[in-house]
Amino acid sequence: MTVPALALSHLTKSFDRPVVVDLDLTIRAGEFYALLGPNGAGKTTILRMVAGLLQPDRGDIAIFGIDARRDPIAAKRVVAWVSDEPMVYDRLTPLEYLEFVAGLWQIEGRPAQAKANDLVDWLGLRPHANELCGGFSKGMLQKVALAGALVHDPQLIILDEPLTGLDAGSARQVKDVLLGKVRSGVTVIMTTHILEVAERMAERIGVISQGRLIAEGTLAELRTRIGRESSLEDIFLDLVAQGTEAA
Amino acid sequence: MNLAPASLPWFARHELTLAWRELVAMLTGGSRTRSIGLVIFLVIVVIVLHLLAYGVVARWARGGIASDAQSLVMLTGTGMLFWTVMLSQALEAVTRVYYGRSDLDLILSSPASSRRHFAIRTGAVALTSIALTGLLASPLINMLALFDGQRWLAAYGVVIAMGAISTALSVGITMVLFRLVGPRQTRFISQIVAAIIGAGFVIGVQAAAILYYGDFSRLALFQSQAIIDAAPGIDSPLWLPAKAATGDAGALLTMLILGLGALVLAIAASASSYGRLAISAAGLSHVASQRRPSARAFQSASQRHVLRLKEWRLLQRDPWLLSQTLMQILYLVPPALLLWMNFGDEAGAFVVVVPVLVMASGQLAGGLAWLAISGEDAHDLVVTAPVSPRTILVAKIEAVLTVIAIVLTPLLLLMALSSPVMALITAICSILSAGSATAIQLWFRVVAKRSMFRRRQVASRAATLSEAFASIMWAATGALLAGGGALLAIAPAMVALLVLVVARLLSPRRA
Numbered sequence: 001m002t003v004p005a006l007a008l009s010h011l012t013k014s015f016d017r018p019v020v021v022d023l024d025l026t027i028r029a030g031e032f033y034a035l036l037g038p039n040g041a042g043k044t045t046i047l048r049m050v051a052g053l054l055q056p057d058r059g060d061i062a063i064f065g066i067d068a069r070r071d072p073i074a075a076k077r078v079v080a081w082v083s084d085e086p087m088v089y090d091r092l093t094p095l096e097y098l099e100f101v102a103g104l105w106q107i108e109g110r111p112a113q114a115k116a117n118d119l120v121d122w123l124g125l126r127p128h129a130n131e132l133c134g135g136f137s138k139g140m141l142q143k144v145a146l147a148g149a150l151v152h153d154p155q156l157i158i159l160d161e162p163l164t165g166l167d168a169g170s171a172r173q174v175k176d177v178l179l180g181k182v183r184s185g186v187t188v189i190m191t192t193h194i195l196e197v198a199e200r201m202a203e204r205i206g207v208i209s210q211g212r213l214i215a216e217g218t219l220a221e222l223r224t225r226i227g228r229e230s231s232l233e234d235i236f237l238d239l240v241a242q243g244t245e246a247a
Numbered sequence: 248m249n250l251a252p253a254s255l256p257w258f259a260r261h262e263l264t265l266a267w268r269e270l271v272a273m274l275t276g277g278s279r280t281r282s283i284g285l286v287i288f289l290v291i292v293v294i295v296l297h298l299l300a301y302g303v304v305a306r307w308a309r310g311g312i313a314s315d316a317q318s319l320v321m322l323t324g325t326g327m328l329f330w331t332v333m334l335s336q337a338l339e340a341v342t343r344v345y346y347g348r349s350d351l352d353l354i355l356s357s358p359a360s361s362r363r364h365f366a367i368r369t370g371a372v373a374l375t376s377i378a379l380t381g382l383l384a385s386p387l388i389n390m391l392a393l394f395d396g397q398r399w400l401a402a403y404g405v406v407i408a409m410g411a412i413s414t415a416l417s418v419g420i421t422m423v424l425f426r427l428v429g430p431r432q433t434r435f436i437s438q439i440v441a442a443i444i445g446a447g448f449v450i451g452v453q454a455a456a457i458l459y460y461g462d463f464s465r466l467a468l469f470q471s472q473a474i475i476d477a478a479p480g481i482d483s484p485l486w487l488p489a490k491a492a493t494g495d496a497g498a499l500l501t502m503l504i505l506g507l508g509a510l511v512l513a514i515a516a517s518a519s520s521y522g523r524l525a526i527s528a529a530g531l532s533h534v535a536s537q538r539r540p541s542a543r544a545f546q547s548a549s550q551r552h553v554l555r556l557k558e559w560r561l562l563q564r565d566p567w568l569l570s571q572t573l574m575q576i577l578y579l580v581p582p583a584l585l586l587w588m589n590f591g592d593e594a595g596a597f598v599v600v601v602p603v604l605v606m607a608s609g610q611l612a613g614g615l616a617w618l619a620i621s622g623e624d625a626h627d628l629v630v631t632a633p634v635s636p637r638t639i640l641v642a643k644i645e646a647v648l649t650v651i652a653i654v655l656t657p658l659l660l661l662m663a664l665s666s667p668v669m670a671l672i673t674a675i676c677s678i679l680s681a682g683s684a685t686a687i688q689l690w691f692r693v694v695a696k697r698s699m700f701r702r703r704q705v706a707s708r709a710a711t712l713s714e715a716f717a718s719i720m721w722a723a724t725g726a727l728l729a730g731g732g733a734l735l736a737i738a739p740a741m742v743a744l745l746v747l748v749v750a751r752l753l754s755p756r757r758a
Contacts, residue, residue: 051631076633087625090697091564092557099545103553104632113545132564148628 003065005029005156005187006050011059013211019045021211023059027189027204029155032182034202035191038240042211043191047158050189051081063156077105080149084161086141087148090134094125094144097133098151105152112151119147123173139170146174150181157181159190163197175201199232207239215239253359258367266371293386300386308394314493316475322489324469326405328449333380334413335445340372341417342437345430345521346528361522366514369418373510377410398494405492405499408506415506415513422517430527550634554642555649558619562650565618565697597662597669597729602722604658604673609680609718612651614700616688619643622697644685651681669729676725683717683747690754713750717743 004026011023020042027033037043048054050061052072061068061075068075088097095116102112120129123143128136133144142162149157157178163171178188179201192198198205199219207215207222215222222235230238250257312318344365354364384406391399420440424433456468468474479485491498548556620643623629629639655677663670691710720743727736 051627053627053630073633073635076631079631081627081631083627087628089557089561089624091561096560100553100557101628101632102545103548103556104550104629104634106550106633109545109547116545 002029004062005031005064006189007060007062008046008050009060009062011046011049011061012057013042013045013049013054014057019211020049020056023211023213025206025213025216027187029064029187030182030185032178032188032201032203033190034198034205035189035208036195036198036205036236037191037208041208043208044160045211046208047081047160047189047191051079051158052076053081078155080152080154080157082142082145082149082157082159082162084164086138086145088133088136088141088144091132093130093132094120094147095129097144098147101148102151107152115151115153116147119150122177123147138165139167142166142174143170146177150177154186156187156189159188161191161193163192163194195232195236205232207236209240209244214242253357253363255363255367258359258363259370262367262371266375296386297389300390304387304390305394308391312391312395312493314481314490314495316478316481317470318493319481319486319489320475320478321469322492323486324452326409326488326492328452329380329384329406330409330413331444331448333376333409334416335441336379337372337376337410337413337417338420338437338441338444340375341369341414341421342434342441344368344372345421345425345525346434351525355522355525361525362518365518365521369414369510369514369517372417373410373414376413377407380410381406396494399492401494401496401499402492405488405502408491408499408502409488411506411510415509418513418517422520425520425524430524434528550632550638551642551645554629554634554639555646558643558646559650561697562615562618562646597666598726600662601669601673601676601725601729604655605676605680605725606718606722608651608655608677609684609714609721611654612647612681613684613688613714613718615647615650616644616685618697618700619647620685620688621692621695622700623694624696626694640689644689647685648678648681651677672725672728676721676728679724679743680718680721683721683743684714686747687714687717687750687754690751709750709753713746713753717746717750720746 006025006027008023008025011020011025012018013020023046025046035043035046045054049056050063050068052068052075056069063075064078066075066078089100092100098116098119099112102109102116107115120126123146125140125143125147128140133141136144142165146162159178162174166174175197178190182188190198190202204216204218205222206213215225217225219232219235222232222239223229226235226238250260355361381403384402388399388402391402421433421437424436424440428436452468487498488502491502620640630636655674659670659674662673687710720739723739724736724743727733727739
């Protein structure tokens with residue numbers, strides 16, 4: 001049996017109230033997984049715990065078999081995190097930023113530079129490669145952040161609402177890049193409020209409500225579960241309503 | 248009270264509400280306990296400042312102050328010291344009127360008059376400037392009024408006139424900069440000009456006093472007979488502010504008319520272009536800043552070095568840092584001058600030079616450490632990288648201390664040529680001062696954007712106070728060691744260590 005890209009067991013986190021409750025979730029290697037849920041459902045908290053940005057109260061996180069709580073550095077080596085707020089420095093150029101990220105992940109200078117140049121071309125950043133990021137639009141910043149996530153060849157890419165605020169062209173570029181990565185064997189986990197994106201891109205979809213995984217499967221499996229031929233939007237709203245009633 | 252929407256009083260009420268809430272939040276952080284503590288603290292500060300002012304003016308004022316050349320020179324010189332600081336602050340504040348974004352987009356996109364908005368914001372700058380200087384000068388004015396009669400209360404009127412003039416001038420300078428260098432450079436050059444104005448006069452006066460009288464006191468120049476003899480006659484308009492401060496009603500009225508008239512004129516002349524210039528300043532966030540294409544290949548380096556390099560690159564491109572470093576360097580001019588004047592001469596000059604350098608190291612380190620440790624624009628990126636938190640912190644501390652070393656080394660070398668022992672004392676105390684400031688910033692670190700730098704002192708008053716107090720104590724240690732009081736130096740050193748212990752205990756606990 002192959003090692004899953006991500007295995008969460010009994011993951012629990014509370015702030016002033018329970019946000020993630022005893023969550024079990026397994027994501028296969030090379031899978032495109034979409035995590036859906038209403039605002040405040042706990043999606044971002046789950047992903048931030050996986051990325052090492054939050055400490056769980058309880059539970060285990062295994063990334064490609066590495067215990068992320070016991071050996072966070074080893075786990076981080078294979079993970080990239082992209083949030084809806086691009087993590088970019090105003091006073092660095094995209095190439096300087098990519099050199100910095102490559103340095104953090106200890107990628108050798110020469111291959112890192114080749115990779116950075118490929119990404120800059122691939123994401124249409126070449127004309128801006130020597131401009132400070134401070135003057136960039138949200139879409140361009142998100143592309144720089146995405147390039148940063150890809151420059152160290154991660155095996156697992158975690159994205160929290162990566163398409164927020166992007167124009168159609170930039171969104172298409174980001175989606176193409178992600179699908180290309182999945183085709184090459186990389187695992188992608190993404191939260192999104194744009195259900196059409198999840199419907200078209202994700203192989204499996206997980207629905208979170210009030211910190212619990214209330215449904216999971218392919219689109220066809222979710223349709224079977226609610227017993228009618230519907231759009232993902234209808235399925236999602238039905239599942240969330242059921243989940244709220246059950247709680 | 249119902250005010251007509253978008254009218255001047257309506258805008259004024261809006262600004263006043265915002266300013267008041269901002270002030271309360273800044274001072275109390277929303278905590279009632281803190282409010283009570285703050286009131287007690289302020290009362291103590293007011294009493295201490297009045298006692299200090301008593302020490303300065305009581306002897307001079309008791310015998311009655313005549314409106315002679317000597318008094319006029321002294322009053323005008325002291326007034327100039329206050330006014331240049333006022334002008335420097337007003338210039339920075341006026342720049343913010345054009346560049347501050349928070350609600351400007353909302354107001355400029357509304358059908359409300361941008362001229363009225365500008366008038367109110369500029370008026371607010373003048374009021375803030377007057378209130379701050381009034382507060383600072385109040386112990387001196389009150390003591391003069393107490394010992395030499397109520398006529399001195401007219402000095403508050405001079406403060407109002409000076410605040411209005413400095414705001415009017417700041418508007419003028421900003422407009423000239425917009426015209427000469429455009430919106431892209433105006434903010435940066437304005438910061439530099441503000442730094443030079445703020446420090447320039449004080450330093451110039453001090454430098455002149457050192458060069459001609461061998462005295463470090465800023466007031467030495469205003470007490471010199473040569474200056475008094477060379478000053479214009481008692482009827483010269485140059486003495487108008489000083490005469491107004493001593494209670495001359497005619498002079499005070501003239502000053503107020505001049506000041507308020509200049510402010511109204513500056514607002515009227517600049518208001519029409521405000522909307523256009525503020526919008527052009529707003530457009531800058533979308534303007535790319537092109538850098539020379541780099542042919543340099545990516546380097547393979549340790550994670551620590553990669554982090555240090557990033558910090559240095561960002562610090563080097565930080566306009567705030569450039570203006571602050573310039574200020575620090577300007578403030579180092581007088582001690583450097585004193586050092587040069589007394590080259591080869593032992594303790595005398597060093598008693599002054601050593602603490603100034605130690606203090607400057609601490610202050611610069613505090614600012615740099617905040618930028619490096621707390622001001623992390625890509626916090627999530629650094630935390631999700633496969634780097635241990637310890638490596639990140641060590642790299643950032645190294646980045647800060649290296650910068651301090653680069654700034655300080657030339658001065659230490661110069662000092663070592665004259666006295667290796669004094670250079671060693673300065674180096675040790677500077678390391679302790681910079682190390683303490685960095686440690687305090689480390690203990691009180693928060694996750695913030697670099698652009699929040701201005702508010703760093705508000706975020707934790709405990710950090711700010713302990714940082715300043717530790718620097719002062721290390722400076723005192725250095726001064727006593729330089730003066731030969733090695734045993735006495737133990738006391739401030741112990742206090743500095745105590746401050747660090749208290750700061751550590753007060754710092755937030757981390758998981």
